Amino acid sequence: MTNSIYSCMKCGTCTGACPSGRVVAFRTRKIVEDHCNGEIDLGDESLWYCTTCYNCMERCPRHIDITDDILGLREQAYRAGKALSPHLKVLGYLHKTGHAVPINEKVADKRASLGLSRLPPTTHSYEDALEEVRRILEGEGVSGE
Ligand code: SF4
Ligand code: SF4
Missing domain, CATH: 1.10.1060.10 (Alpha-helical ferredoxin)
Incomplete structure (x- = not known):
């Protein structure tokens, strides 16, 4: 309770x-x-x-x-337009990639060295899932700009 x-x-x-x-x-x-x-x-x-x-x-x-x-x-x-810029940056990543911390080349290389696909099975691999994330964010007024 x-x-x-x-x-x-x-x-x-x-x-x-x-x-x-x-x-x-x-x-x-x-x-x-x-x-x-x-x-x-x-x-x-x-x-x-x-x-x-x-x-x-x-x-x-x-x-x-x-x-x-x-x-x-x-x-x-x-x-109210008063979020701090680092948080807005993270929101921008989320809109752009579907991840608050997007994968980079170094991590993709590490995955490959471990026998994994370079990209994880997330919005990085599925464009339609990324579109869905963007729709949800935009429904909340997050444009990614
Ligand atoms: S001071 Fe903090 S921990 Fe204590 S009752 Fe209030 S909210 Fe809870
Ligand atoms: S960082 Fe936030 S969640 Fe953690 S103890 Fe402080 S106020 Fe609570």
Whole structure:
């Protein structure tokens, strides 16, 4: 069972469990609190520092879907034109190739050396599957531009 962000008791366990918070100015508990108070700034870059590791969700004593909430905020930020450029670049790869991390020549060579096909049986091999991925993305307003 999961609970709404409004059941947060501000214990800070999520912040303590967050690997990003150790290296950048990112405080998970503060994001939850700001969201509860209607004070989220969609232009706040720290929204994009979450690695989606789910550590916080696993440890939250109130069983709040913290990571999913952050992802929801990111979606709002994206729709408001406030996504960070590295994330937009990944989205561009996804639209272009169907992969967030497309295969390169080095990896293709490695596959061949292992007796595998140079390309994996994904959108890299199936143009119709790539078209389907693009249709889904474009349905969500992602043009790949
Ligand atoms: S761990 Fe859960 S209850 Fe504790 S501060 Fe974070 S969101 Fe709130
Ligand atoms: S999912 Fe995001 S906010 Fe939660 S612990 Fe991992 S990096 Fe931190």
